Amino acid sequence: MANDDKFKKVISHAKEYGYVFQSSEIYDGLSAVYDYAQNGAELKKNIRDYWWKAMVQMHENIVGIDTAIFMHPTTWKASGHVDAFSDPLIDNKDSKKRYRADVLVEDYCLKIEGKINKEVAKAQKRFGDSFNKAEFVSTNGRVLGYQEKIDTILKRLGQSLEKEDLADVKALIEELEIADPLTGSRNWTDVKQFNLMFGTKLGASAESAMDLYLRPETAQGIFVNFLNVQKTGRMKIPFGIAQTGKAFRNEIVARQFIFRMREFEQMEMQFFIKPGTQKEWFEYWKEARMKWHNSLGLGKDNYRFHDHEKLAHYADAATDIEFNFPFGFKELEGIHSRTDFDLKQHQEFSGKKLQYFDHEENASYTPYVLETSIGLDRMFLAVFSNSLVEEELENNTTRTVLKLPAVLAPTKAAVFPLVKKDGLPEVAKEIIEDLKWDFNVFYDEKDAVGKRYRRQDANGTPFCITVDHETLENNTVTIRHRDTMEQKRVKIEDLKAIIKAEVDVKHWLMRMQ
Numbered sequence: 001m002a003n004d005d006k007f008k009k010v011i012s013h014a015k016e017y018g019y020v021f022q023s024s025e026i027y028d029g030l031s032a033v034y035d036y037a038q039n040g041a042e043l044k045k046n047i048r049d050y051w052w053k054a055m056v057q058m059h060e061n062i063v064g065i066d067t068a069i070f071m072h073p074t075t076w077k078a079s080g081h082v083d084a085f086s087d088p089l090i091d092n093k094d095s096k097k098r099y100r101a102d103v104l105v106e107d108y109c110l111k112i113e114g115k116i117n118k119e120v121a122k123a124q125k126r127f128g129d130s131f132n133k134a135e136f137v138s139t140n141g142r143v144l145g146y147q148e149k150i151d152t153i154l155k156r157l158g159q160s161l162e163k164e165d166l167a168d169v170k171a172l173i174e175e176l177e178i179a180d181p182l183t184g185s186r187n188w189t190d191v192k193q194f195n196l197m198f199g200t201k202l203g204a205s206a207e208s209a210m211d212l213y214l215r216p217e218t219a220q221g222i223f224v225n226f227l228n229v230q231k232t233g234r235m236k237i238p239f240g241i242a243q244t245g246k247a248f249r250n251e252i253v254a255r256q257f258i259f260r261m262r263e264f265e266q267m268e269m270q271f272f273i274k275p276g277t278q279k280e281w282f283e284y285w286k287e288a289r290m291k292w293h294n295s296l297g298l299g300k301d302n303y304r305f306h307d308h309e310k311l312a313h314y315a316d317a318a319t320d321i322e323f324n325f326p327f328g329f330k331e332l333e334g335i336h337s338r339t340d341f342d343l344k345q346h347q348e349f350s351g352k353k354l355q356y357f358d359h360e361e362n363a364s365y366t367p368y369v370l371e372t373s374i375g376l377d378r379m380f381l382a383v384f385s386n387s388l389v390e391e392e393l394e395n396n397t398t399r400t401v402l403k404l405p406a407v408l409a410p411t412k413a414a415v416f417p418l419v420k421k422d423g424l425p426e427v428a429k430e431i432i433e434d435l436k437w438d439f440n441v442f443y444d445e446k447d448a449v450g451k452r453y454r455r456q457d458a459n460g461t462p463f464c465i466t467v468d469h470e471t472l473e474n475n476t477v478t479i480r481h482r483d484t485m486e487q488k489r490v491k492i493e494d495l496k497a498i499i500k501a502e503v504d505v506k507h508w509l510m511r512m513q
């Protein structure tokens, strides 16, 4: 399936199967705002839990908090967001469409990358099993030429953004002859900075109301509570504080479904460390986070690191974990070495000391911070889009399967009576009554069993359990596995253990070891 078609299919499947709806759809929706439906809310919760367990429960020295969306407005002055949390925008004078200037350039590079991929695919076909991809991309003249072009463009973009040289960003767009993707026009305005924070007001009367921002990241709630948590939790460096929660950004262009939303959820962890140890912790968390991703089995080739050319104002090293979304490799998670920037700024703006007394060193210092920050919605999209497949079956039919990692699937098992009579529904409901204490389960008696299987395949349910006449004789049922479609006859009393073995968080997280 072509990537565009695949992405369309992902969006329509998410709606049809109760995963994601457009917000306020009956009023024609709200741009880049989405609602999670009955299955989506479960999948999202399971991803959040999977992250929380890996980060908080499995680490003695990481605790989780839940801070408010509203914060004192000085927070955002101290953090640098009031002055520097902006994206470079450019308007097309003919189409009146607005774009992120850096994204236009990055998308241009993605197209060149597409050419590299084509060369690789061609060579792969030519050389068959003996094909060595790593060797090919490091020696083939055409590929090297394309790669050099990408590197040169991205380097220049990074440097211009770093120096705030917006005129050069525009010059780059013009030199590369980048056109409005919708209309083909090259009639561009100058590039300007646009602050992404949403403003709001707190207070009952117009005169006394206080100007506030909706938080654009959850991290600052952690920084301002650093000392509270350290003291009350008697935390010793190195230690981490994690939280998940909503963040808001007035994104300039937001038209990639839940990839870029104006209201979204982050899962962030700030790890407080001794100054000077940031390099080793940066490497540690890069590896740990990649292992977490790989534990879900979405395919190692679908992830890559992308080191930042342009570092944010607070960082001394930064990398993205990029994922192969239906529209190409894009940022899924950021790992940032934030130095002591945030704590020092809050110390200065609040006038309160935010230091740590290190008993071993017998000295106080401002800790350095290593951050891992992943978008829950982007993770949802990564999991969902990667899991959706069309499979050709032996009898020349196709089936749509949502091969969600079983640990994340909203419903773990569906239970069917083969027919709606002879006492079979009663037994199926007894099984539901028993299993529902441990798992989300679903009862279905409508349509032929084959059709019910297909519905559950498309919904991502890992197991289907069918009660038939033999069940009445010997208390056995068939259990069908979503991915292999294999069916086995098992005892009803063994069902819980069979399902648990495949959906248990421990079983999945152990793969990180």
Ligand code: ATP
Pocket (backbone or CB within 6 Å): 217, 249, 251, 258, 259, 260, 261, 262, 264, 265, 266, 331, 332, 333, 334, 373, 374, 375, 376, 377, 378
């Ligand atoms: P991008 O370059 O894609 O705008 P960013 O570098 O601004 O992302 P961060 O500030 O590092 O993103 O935020 C951490 C994570 O939060 C990102 O890796 C991403 O997964 C998620 N995220 C950021 N902005 C959005 C958004 N508008 N919608 C959904 N998720 C987002």
